[in-house]
Amino acid sequence: MKIQSTLLALFLVSILGISAQADLENPDPNQCYVRCVKPDVFRTEEVRVQTSPAYTRLEVVPAQYETVTERVVVKEGYTRYEFVPATFRTEQVSYEAEEPTTAVTLTQATFTDDSERVLIQPAINRWEYSDLAGCESDEPGDCQVLCYRSYEAQYRSVPVRRLANAASSATNTSGGRSDTYRKEVVETEAQVREITIEPEYETITRRVQTQPETVREVEVEATYTTITREVLVEAGGLATWEPIDCELTSYNALPINYELGSARLTADSRRVIDGNLLELLRERPAVSVEISSHTDSRGSASSNQNLSERRAQAVVDYLISKGINRSRLVARGYGESRPKNRCVDGVSCTEAEHAENRRTEFRVLSAEQ
Numbered sequence: 001m002k003i004q005s006t007l008l009a010l011f012l013v014s015i016l017g018i019s020a021q022a023d024l025e026n027p028d029p030n031q032c033y034v035r036c037v038k039p040d041v042f043r044t045e046e047v048r049v050q051t052s053p054a055y056t057r058l059e060v061v062p063a064q065y066e067t068v069t070e071r072v073v074v075k076e077g078y079t080r081y082e083f084v085p086a087t088f089r090t091e092q093v094s095y096e097a098e099e100p101t102t103a104v105t106l107t108q109a110t111f112t113d114d115s116e117r118v119l120i121q122p123a124i125n126r127w128e129y130s131d132l133a134g135c136e137s138d139e140p141g142d143c144q145v146l147c148y149r150s151y152e153a154q155y156r157s158v159p160v161r162r163l164a165n166a167a168s169s170a171t172n173t174s175g176g177r178s179d180t181y182r183k184e185v186v187e188t189e190a191q192v193r194e195i196t197i198e199p200e201y202e203t204i205t206r207r208v209q210t211q212p213e214t215v216r217e218v219e220v221e222a223t224y225t226t227i228t229r230e231v232l233v234e235a236g237g238l239a240t241w242e243p244i245d246c247e248l249t250s251y252n253a254l255p256i257n258y259e260l261g262s263a264r265l266t267a268d269s270r271r272v273i274d275g276n277l278l279e280l281l282r283e284r285p286a287v288s289v290e291i292s293s294h295t296d297s298r299g300s301a302s303s304n305q306n307l308s309e310r311r312a313q314a315v316v317d318y319l320i321s322k323g324i325n326r327s328r329l330v331a332r333g334y335g336e337s338r339p340k341n342r343c344v345d346g347v348s349c350t351e352a353e354h355a356e357n358r359r360t361e362f363r364v365l366s367a368e369q
Helices: 002-020 267-283 301-321 351-357
Strands: 032-037 041-052 055-061 064-075 078-084 087-098 101-107 110-121 124-131 144-151 154-165 168-174 177-188 191-197 200-211 214-220 223-234 239-244 288-294 329-335 359-365
Touching: 267 288, 267 301, 288 301, 301 329, 301 359
Parallel strands: 288 329
Antiparallel strands: 032 239, 041 223, 055 214, 064 200, 078 191, 087 177, 101 168, 110 154, 124 144, 288 359
16 A cells, blocks of 8 residues: 555656646655645625515315214104003802792780779769659659769679780791802993103214315415525635645545444544544645545445445535535545455455445545546
């Protein structure tokens, strides 16, 4: 590697020596020079650009619906008439199946002989007229004597028969037979009953519109984007020769470690760039550099090429963010096309050999390059 660098440096010195003979006076021996064109000086400013004008946008406001439940009659209520028949209960009724016979026994009256004293003439007191004995008068009145006489009562004994026992009769009942029969007796009268049948309901679900579809106006504000542009402050173009360390004209390692398959710069990678390259570019404001990135041979050539280009551009973007003019920076990705050892497709290599080909490098460019 050192031999290649030395030969390249000598080659550059010879070229620079030939072209510098007309421009350099009294060049130092064994000193390398690069021809630098004074770059244009730009300032960065932000410009607000309208990317879309303000306008009125019409939008359809969809109709709004909601689901409601309703209780609906699926069968109307009505009155039903129901005949309720009479109900009966059974009773056992006794009856005289055969009447008894009746025998009458007579007892004749009996008498006793007796007598009864009957008053046939009560006791009386009365005046009586009687003829006066020896009366010779022709007048009847003259020959009568008035006497007050008492007569005792007169009785007569009459033989009589006295009733000793009145005649009587006795009835004797004998025989006869009773039986029963079943009788259906109405317990409840027959009737017509009125029955009210309640209506039947069901719950239904339906979708109702609560707000019809309408059109609304939406005021869309203008949109802007802020872009960064470079404004020329001072035109460059004047070529100068800058003495430079000869090793910087060859590719120098920039020991950056990337994550697998990624072009993102880690914090450690940014510190490496600051210490190895950013300081040089700030000290030599006229110098331009090339950032080159390489991969190993594993994976497809196209994916390796793309990855190397993204990694080189990541370094350039970082330097620009630090204030380095983009015109001084060149990003180049070489993929797996420039291996430093034998590890190409189809060759078995160790991890250390593959790691040697995964590298990021930089070199100082001359204005002619």
